[in-house]
Amino acid sequence: MTVIDLGELRGDVEPDPPPRPPRAVGRPLRAALAGAVALLTLATSTPVARSASAVVPGRIGTEVLVVGGRLYVGDLERPGTGGTREVTVYAPPAGAGGALRPLWRTSVPGEEGLFQVREHGGLVLITGGEDGWAATVALDAATGRQRWRLPGFPVPTVGGGLLLFGRDEDETTDPLRVVDLSSGRPRWSAPVARGRTVYHHRGAEVDRVVLIPESGRIEVRDAGSGAVLRAEDPRPGGSPGYQGVSLAGDLLLVKANSGAGGGSRVTAYGLAALDRRWELDLSANEYLEECGDLICVGGREAGLSALDPATRRPRWVNPRWQWIVVARGDRLLVAARKATLEFTVLDAATGRTVAELGGWDPVFNQGPDEPLFGTRRTREGGLLVAELDPARAVARWLDVLPDAVGECYSSGRDLLCRRPSGAHGWWRLPR
Structure with a gap:
């Protein structure tokens, strides 16, 4: 178990040709200048920092995650140990040339398949499972001592609760339950089918839960107590072909089969009163999601279009792009599959191209607010x-990692990537 100081991480990089600036005809001069500056920054930036790389211990089949500045390594245990993983938690090296410091070890459910870690309220929540079941173990973050184990995927709620959704190995239904975070004691529960629930967040925690039981009745519940705050019965005949439910701002979007060529019909309700606002038919290849203050319709063939969430009226259409990656303030980071996955920054209000960032392999991260x-x-x-920054409309080059081959994952400014040997490396990226 060693740490390698990589020295100055430089290399001859073969960048894309400088992207063509957006046309400025008919636009304010300041918008054109902002786009030009962003593109110049992309074309001329070079890595300027040195990273210390720690070699992560493990073998083939080892799962590795970095969360909250600590490393979680999940190894398969010996056959016959009851379908568990041994998890070792490491602190980062003190600096280049230092060593990973093991903090504690524990066994958690799930010999293969899902391996998920989150830290919350002084606890480490490790979730494992396969074939549709999941179980979460709550551990003391300082010592690794187990507090409780319960079935389901964890989501923190207001008031010191934890929402768990999903079945354990011996269950046939997918109950939703809310428990006390520190003790695991139950607060409330409700039966609900997978895909028929969505959570409204207040900051990083859930304050309201929307669920639709088999009857199709829409219920908005208080996440802390489970009390029904609002309820709405479906139209006559129920909600046949139900597909899913999502939130966009203060709108609840309920999706059902339309029966037309595999398409769907989305009904928008106000979340506060569950009053029906509008309906929209989508083709089989289209999807609907929040994009800043608007709602976007995306698809491989039609590109992106933005709708006013209050009236459903179209605001803009941009046929070049297929997916919304993230919305940050008044900017959208969008992507399309070409020879590579190409990224660009759009003005959220108009759909205008602000800057093209070129082709990149995206790095999976833990949440929508992370870099x-x-x-x-x-x-x-x-x-x-590179850091893809929609607010500044740049792809800012950070570092060159000569001994990394891909399969990267980030948490904050910690980066894990696969090395040629098959092991992982852990880099702390500069700001």
Whole structure:
């Protein structure tokens, strides 16, 4: 178990050709200048920092996650140990040339399949499972001592609660339950089918739960007590072909089969009173999601279009792009699959192109508010790492990792990537 100081991480990088600036005809001069500055920053930035890389211990089949500045390594235990993983938690090295420091070890459910870690309220919540079941173990973050084990995927709620959804190995239904975070004692529960529930967040915690039982009746519940705050019966005949439910601002979007070529019909309700606002038919290849203050319809063939959430009237159409990656303030980071996955920044209000960021392999991260990173191969076989910043409309080059090959994952500014040997490396990215 060693830490390697990589020295100055440089390399000859083969960047994309400088992207063509957006046309400025008919636009304010300041918008054109802002786009030009963003593109110049993309084209001329170079990695300027040195990263210390720690080699992560493990073997084939080892799961590795970095959460809250600590490393979680899940190894398969010996056959016959009851379908569990041994998890070792490491603190980061003190600096280049230091060593990973093991903090504690524990056994958790799930010999294979899902391995998920989150830290909340002084506890570490490790979830494992496979074939549709999941179980969460709550551990003391300082010592690794187990507090409780319960079935389901964890989501923190207001008032010191934890929402758990999903079945354990010996269950046939998918109950939703809310428990006390520190003790695991039950607060309330309700039966609900998978895909028929959605959570409204206040900051990082859930304050309201929307669920639709088999009857199709829409219920809005207080996350702390389970009390029904609002309820709405479906239209006559129920909600046949039900597909899913989602939130966009203060709107609840309920999706059901329309019966037309595999398409769907989305009904929008006001979340506060469950009053029906509007309906929209989508083709089989289209989807609907929040994009800033608007609602966007996306699809491979039609591109992106934005709707006024109050009236459903169209605001803009941009046929070049297929997916909303993230909305940050008045900017959207969007993508389309070409020779590579191409990214660009749009003005959320108009759909206008602000800056094109080029082709990147996206790095999976833990949440929508975390930094967004992309990687690109260098001539020497390493990885160029950049921060994709929609607010500033730039892809800011951070570092070159000569001994990384891909399969990257980030948490905050910690980055895990696969090395040529098959093991992982752990880098602390500069700001």
